Amino acid sequence: MNDTRQNGRTAHRLTRRTLIQGLGAASVAAATPRILRAQNKSQVIVIGAGLSGLGAALLLQDAGLDVQVIEGRGRIGGRVQSYRNIPGAPEAGGTAFGPGYARLVDAANRHGVELIDITPIVPYFFSRELVLDNEFISAQDWPTHAKNPFPDAAKKIMPWAYLPMTVGPNNPLRTPEAWLEPANADLDISLHAYLRQAGMSDATIRVAYDANPSWGSSSHDVSALMALSAWFFTGMQRRLAAGGKIMGYTAKGGNQAIPEGMAGALKHEVLLNRTVVGIRSGTSGAEVHCADGTVYRADRVICSVPCSVLKRIRIEPMLTGRQAIAVNTLRSQVINQVHIVPKKPFWEADGLNPNMFTNGLAGSLFAEHKGDRPEDITSLTCWIRGHYAQWMDQVDERDAVAAVIAEIERLRPAAKGQLEVIEYKSWYRDPFAAGDWAVWQPGQITAFGTQVANSHGRIHFCGEHTAVSNRGMEGALESGDRVALEVLSAVG
Ligand SMILES: Cc1cc2nc3c(=O)[nH]c(=O)nc-3n(C[C@H](O)[C@H](O)[C@H](O)COP(=O)(O)OP(=O)(O)OC[C@H]3O[C@@H](n4cnc5c(N)ncnc54)[C@H](O)[C@@H]3O)c2cc1C
Known part of the structure; x- marks a missing residue:
């Protein structure tokens, strides 16, 4: 090359x-x-x-x-932390990166760190059970389900893919630096206001963003400029992804x-x-x-x-x-993780996908495929964001973890007694981070984006x-x- x-x-x-x-x-x-x-x-x-x-x-x-x-x-x-005491060394922080991360790939190459192409496991990540208000909704039922608030043309899109697929292609930002340019200051409003202006209903925003927010505790306290610049960045990464052959790496x-x-x-x-x-x-x-x-x-x-x-x-x-x-x-994003080693593959017992996207305390549950074969599941990571994460940070750590486990067991009775918690990470409570990535609230980019x-x-x-x-x-x-x-x- x-x-x-x-x-x-x-x-x-x-x-x-x-x-x-x-x-x-x-x-x-x-x-x-x-x-x-x-x-x-x-x-x-x-x-x-x-x-x-x-x-x-x-x-x-x-x-x-x-x-x-x-x-x-x-x-x-x-904020790059790997739990090497858990099979597969799952990540508590920086999780994955694309071939377009030129500096990071370069650093790995220079310092003799072997990279693993995660392309074979990416499809597992995108397949999830949808659980809204305790109800499991299959991908087949979703387009016609009463809880689906999306417009007719987009009813087939699963909630976690809705905003990247619908807002992404219409992103008004055209360059990586555009989010800091005064010409775009009118986009430094709440993501909620921006999406409403774009014609989305409250119900759509609740399901597609507020259930598991990536930035802020909901769409109300994050700047649309920040979300748009992050979507621009992920879009750019996809385009740089080595002709689409390699979707990402871990070390x-x-x-x-x-x-x-x-x-x-x-x-x-x-x-x-x-x-x-x-x-x-x-x-x-x-x-x-x-x-x-x-x-x-x-x-x-x-x-x-x-x-x-x-x-x-x-x-x-x-x-x-x-x-x-x-x-x-x-501020930095509030985000909590519970790292679990399953004693038995309970998903084989209930016949469902181990991955879940919920709008409850169980947040998003992901099976980690970090074994020898792509299909091997080495552990589970539960990601809790938004108001649920804020609640967890206010209560005793053991009570917080017990509540999450009880929630998963309630939704998946086959998991009862099968979930061994190995690690719990609250990024907010970590005194050296006090949260995950920076979250720019509405107005903050215009106020001090170039001065920070x-x-x-x-x-x-x-x-x-x-x-x-x-x-x-x-x-x-x-x-x-x-x-x-x-x-x-x-x-x-
Ligand atoms: C859960 C999670 C998932 C993520 N997923 C991804 C991902 O998939 N892809 C991606 O690109 N990025 C991801 N990130 C973000 C990425 O990990 C961070 O943006 C990046 O690692 C930040 O690096 P940094 O050097 O800016 O900050 P840090 O890594 O936070 O470095 C700051 C250092 O300062 C130290 N420090 C803090 N206070 C003090 C003090 N008082 N005295 C001395 N030292 C101090 C800290 O311990 C730390 O080592 C994720 C982060 C998290 C938490």
Whole structure:
């Protein structure tokens, strides 16, 4: 395969290197890193060993800078987390990615992480039992069912596919950056208002979006601009999907292997279990203060933590204006997962698909096909979003999990006593994430979409929430590229 056919990956790498050289990074590297380290000082400190922080750290290291990554958790990867204690190593975070994720695929290749083509298991994912108000509705019955609120021409579409199939092709955004352009500010209204304007009924929106919302607790508290830009991104990914032959990848041993591989290429080991509580930017340097009292000094600090966590970190001098509002109000998606190993294949007993899309507490239940053969089911993951996830985050964790299991057993009596819970993940309750991906509420993109990533003295910001053209894991890496170049131009 030649360079161009690899989705421009090599071209992209050359572009970054050329830019780094152009910024005169070699002169920066002429400093004396060994002396700096003896003083607990680096040229650059990166806060966070997620994809964005690691991507930035590696680029700066390539440019000859002395970089130290500090991480609050006891592991690498941030919101990419693989449960290796469960057969098949299912993902708690970043789940899958397409061949169009050029930076992520490149990172895996560079750091010796084997990718698994998930094309053979994708059809299993799209096949689900539909359960509305406790009633199982087959795909055959759905088009004529009384609960189907869709217009006649679209009655055959299952609820989970309705918005991508109907809104996707009419997406008014034409470029990856369009969501930030002032010309589209009139779309920074609630997704609900946008869909109503597009002629959808309340009942349609409830079934097609509010039952299991990807952003916000319902269509009322997410900006239509955000949803449209995410649909644009997934559409673009589909077009980039290697001529349609490869629908997606995961990494062997779990996606966490990718950030782990990246961390392994750093000259200085990531410092784990260092919770940052303060960052100070001064005239001659910056300081990073950790909860254990340690202080690290650097010329520049890159902070990769999401706003939902950043708002708890003291920054001196304080952030001001729209950026301060952004950090204090940009929330992250509430999402919970229950990871289950079934003792018996209860779906064989009741003859139904193990996967379910419900509008109740059981949310979406998916069988993980991560065994040797595509048909092998290695575990089940229950995804709970929206108001149900918010309720779970308010009650005792054991009660929350027990309620979900009871709900699955009520809907599927054959599952009674067969569900062994191995892990429960509330992303909101994770102190280093306080939620999943950033959710832009109506009006927020116009208010501070272009200010959230402004540098502040010697402090620079990256992370998925600062990405412009990409989303999720690829967006995180895009932001790492941008911030590395920003730091190089500041120090060069
Ligand atoms: C359930 C779920 C499913 C997802 N599915 C997909 C998917 O299928 N495809 C996709 O592309 N993306 C997906 N994503 C999104 C993707 O995982 C994230 O966008 C991406 O990993 C974010 O990377 P990041 O570097 O911006 O942030 P993080 O990975 O959050 O990195 C920030 C780092 O900072 C650390 N940190 C936080 N606070 C502190 C502190 N005070 N002191 C020190 N360190 C701190 C954190 O521990 C973390 O390691 C999913 C995410 C979740 C949670």
